[in-house]
Amino acid sequence: MAQSVRKGVRSEPDERGCFGEFGGRYVSETLVAALDELLEATEKIVPSEAFRAQLDELLSSYAGRPTPLSYAERMTEDGRRADPSRGAKVYLKREDLAHTGAHKINNVLGQALLAKAMGKGRVIAETGAGQHGCATATACALLGLDCVVYMGEEDVRRQALNVFRMELLGAQVVAVKSGSRTLKDAINEAMRDWVTNVRDTYYCIGSVMGPHPYPVLVRNFQRVIGLEAREQVQAVEGRLPDAVVACVGGGSNAMGIFHPFVEDDGVRLVGVEPGGEGVHSGRHGATISAGVPGIFHGKRTLVLSDDDGQIFPAHSISAGLDYPGVGPEHAYLRAIGRADYVVADDGEALDAFQYLSKTEGIIPALESAHAIAYTRKLAREMGRDEIIVVSLSGRGDKDVDEVRQILGGSG
Amino acid sequence: MSRIAERFASLRDQDERALVVFLSAGDPDLETTDALVVAMAEAGADVIEIGIPFSDPTADGPTIQRSSERGLASGASLRRVLEGVRRVRDRIEAPIVLMGYANPFYAMGGRRFASSAAEVGVDGVIVPDLPPEEGASFFEQLQHEGIDDILLAAPTTTRERMKSLAEATRGFLYYVSLTGVTSARSGLAEGIREGVELAREFTELPVCVGFGISTPEHAREVGAYADGVVVGSAIVDRIEAATTPDEAVDSVALYVAEMKAALRS
Numbered sequence: 207m208a209q210s211v212r213k214g215v216r217s218e219p220d221e222r223g224c225f226g227e228f229g230g231r232y233v234s235e236t237l238v239a240a241l242d243e244l245l246e247a248t249e250k251i252v253p254s255e256a257f258r259a260q261l262d263e264l265l266s267s268y269a270g271r272p273t274p275l276s277y278a279e280r281m282t283e284d285g286r287r288a289d290p291s292r293g294a295k296v297y298l299k300r301e302d303l304a305h306t307g308a309h310k311i312n313n314v315l316g317q318a319l320l321a322k323a324m325g326k327g328r329v330i331a332e333t334g335a336g337q338h339g340c341a342t343a344t345a346c347a348l349l350g351l352d353c354v355v356y357m358g359e360e361d362v363r364r365q366a367l368n369v370f371r372m373e374l375l376g377a378q379v380v381a382v383k384s385g386s387r388t389l390k391d392a393i394n395e396a397m398r399d400w401v402t403n404v405r406d407t408y409y410c411i412g413s414v415m416g417p418h419p420y421p422v423l424v425r426n427f428q429r430v431i432g433l434e435a436r437e438q439v440q441a442v443e444g445r446l447p448d449a450v451v452a453c454v455g456g457g458s459n460a461m462g463i464f465h466p467f468v469e470d471d472g473v474r475l476v477g478v479e480p481g482g483e484g485v486h487s488g489r490h491g492a493t494i495s496a497g498v499p500g501i502f503h504g505k506r507t508l509v510l511s512d513d514d515g516q517i518f519p520a521h522s523i524s525a526g527l528d529y530p531g532v533g534p535e536h537a538y539l540r541a542i543g544r545a546d547y548v549v550a551d552d553g554e555a556l557d558a559f560q561y562l563s564k565t566e567g568i569i570p571a572l573e574s575a576h577a578i579a580y581t582r583k584l585a586r587e588m589g590r591d592e593i594i595v596v597s598l599s600g601r602g603d604k605d606v607d608e609v610r611q612i613l614g615g616s617g
Numbered sequence: 618m619s620r621i622a623e624r625f626a627s628l629r630d631q632d633e634r635a636l637v638v639f640l641s642a643g644d645p646d647l648e649t650t651d652a653l654v655v656a657m658a659e660a661g662a663d664v665i666e667i668g669i670p671f672s673d674p675t676a677d678g679p680t681i682q683r684s685s686e687r688g689l690a691s692g693a694s695l696r697r698v699l700e701g702v703r704r705v706r707d708r709i710e711a712p713i714v715l716m717g718y719a720n721p722f723y724a725m726g727g728r729r730f731a732s733s734a735a736e737v738g739v740d741g742v743i744v745p746d747l748p749p750e751e752g753a754s755f756f757e758q759l760q761h762e763g764i765d766d767i768l769l770a771a772p773t774t775t776r777e778r779m780k781s782l783a784e785a786t787r788g789f790l791y792y793v794s795l796t797g798v799t800s801a802r803s804g805l806a807e808g809i810r811e812g813v814e815l816a817r818e819f820t821e822l823p824v825c826v827g828f829g830i831s832t833p834e835h836a837r838e839v840g841a842y843a844d845g846v847v848v849g850s851a852i853v854d855r856i857e858a859a860t861t862p863d864e865a866v867d868s869v870a871l872y873v874a875e876m877k878a879a880l881r882s
Contacts, residue, residue, distance in 0.1 A: 236771035402797040501719040514694040515724030
């Protein structure tokens with residue numbers, strides 16, 4: 207891929223895996239050789255015709271790609287109600303329709319194929335709510351790989367159904383009892399497994415994070431979202447959108463849909479972070495909006511950290527956004543002003559969850575509901591002739607029970 | 618000559634191997650850490666490694682994870698550990714090395730840390746998640762203050778990389794005996810001797826072996842070809858098992874003396 211020089215935006219990292227001051231490889235010496243091996247595989251195997259053909263075939267015949275781009279007509283009209291001269295047209299990129307119900311499958315099919323090509327018979331992964339764990343277990347079942355998923359004990363308790371799903375798919379789920387017993391501790395434990403079994407184990411990271419080359423590897427497997435959306439919006443509108451909106455936890459669906467638009471000056475990129483109970487409450491996951499530069503899980507990025515450099519747990523109504531770091535490329539896009547990052551809190555996400563269900567007949571994942579919440583505001587501020595593409599990163603079936611409990615619905 | 622270099626030179630003269638000991642600061646509290654550091658030095662420890670507790674210790678096994686959590690709970694921040702070093706520095710002769718994950722050092726600021734550390738008498742620093750490529754500027758700041766940046770090498774380290782690590786490390790080279798996390802183990806890993814000998818091709822500095830070493834037998838075996846051994850989890854286990862701080866100090870001192878005896882020829 208050519209290095210962009212436009213506006214000085216770097217669309218690929220430097221040779222050390224850095225986007226500006228973010229990224230890199232902050233790992234123990236034992237893992238350096240494994241990362242070198244992975245880097246070599248990403249440069250030799252991933253671009254090869256045989257690998258591309260295999261992955262494309264799985265993405266279409268197994269994962270159900272391309273996913274549609276749906277015009278959200280009633281949502282668009284609703285945005286024009288208050289001021290008919292305003293109200294951008296909203297399109298939804300339907301990752302909720304991909305196999306396993308979210309964009310996660312794009313990345314795991316790529317990485318599981320890569321693991322197999324590298325001759326690693328054992329795949330490990332971390333998971334928060336269980337989405338990446340289920341997707342990894344799915345890909346491993348498909349490709350005949352052993353799969354071990356690390357999940358915080360607290361999450362195991364909260365997401366018992368996903369634990370059963372992973373086991374049904376043949377994976378072993380390990381409950382992590384250290385630290386805050388959530389996603390970040392599951393990552394710690396996966397890294398400990400990897401450092402121990404590094405010679406025959408592949409670590410399938412679930413987002414655009416971790417040490418180089420993971421952020422780029424995962425992004426490149428998720429770019430399919432943006433590449434398709436770009437083609438689809440041009441087919442129906444004859445032009446590029448004015449804004450692209452996506453939720454950001456670790457940031458893989460956002461990076462996947464942003465990246466093919468990074469060099470298009472006219473396309474505004476907006477990441478929506480989880481505001482939790484409010485950024486000033488201290489209980490949130492808005493790492494870019496409220497974090498500080500730090501070194502965490504193998505990379506330098508923005509993190510939620512106290513003055514002593516201790517990482518503190520994130521909070522969000524959506525477990526998938528509950529991470530106290532963010533992909534280094536997002537930190538970079540923010541630093542150079544190429545992308546904007548805003549916040550939607552738990553309440554706004556909950557409203558958007560119900561809103562999209564009633565308005566468009568689509569129950570979004572609570573993660574994606576953050577992007578919907580902000581899009582509603584943004585659309586009203588934009589002109590009628592403008593276009594927004596939103597990444598609907600996943601479906602909300604997994605969240606129905608929790609939302610029912612919060613809202614106190616019947617049943 | 619740095620305090621670390623002096624210590625290894627005198628060990629060489631006496632044909633002894635170094636006992637490098639590790640504990641997490643603030644486990645069970647900072648006052649006991651002071652007492653443990655002094656007791657370990659008096660019992661014969663040659664280098665004292667003080668661990669800076671971190672919220673996400675990815676290179677550590679369950680023993681040191683729990684110890685790190687207890688340290689955090691008792692308020693052992695990097696700043697308070699530096700105050701602790703100031704308190705004990707004049708009470709012992711053994712060099713003091715801080716071992717911690719990168720983020721707390723970066724949060725304080727490399728330059729600020731280096732000057733404070735030098736002022737209180739820190740002799741070396743080990744950062745397990747900071748390979749030399751990423752740590753270059755921090756390590757320069759340390760060297761500028763006369764503090765040794767001690768690098769790690771592992772069984773997966775290639776020959777070419779071993780050369781650059783062995784040439785770049787200061788004080789000594791820390792050879793990680795196995796692929797894995799810190800933990801007391803019953804048997805030693807294979808291939809340690811080969812790893813140490815490879816490192817020796819590229820450096821005159823001492824090579825110490827850590828991870829998984831817990832018994833006098835391990836120490837004797839590794840001491841036959843390495844310049845020293847690093848013991849951490851086995852010490853932390855004793856601190857954890859003790860019911861009072863005094864008991865922890867006594868039990869650790871006894872263990873350190875026993876380990877050191879195995880390293881005298």
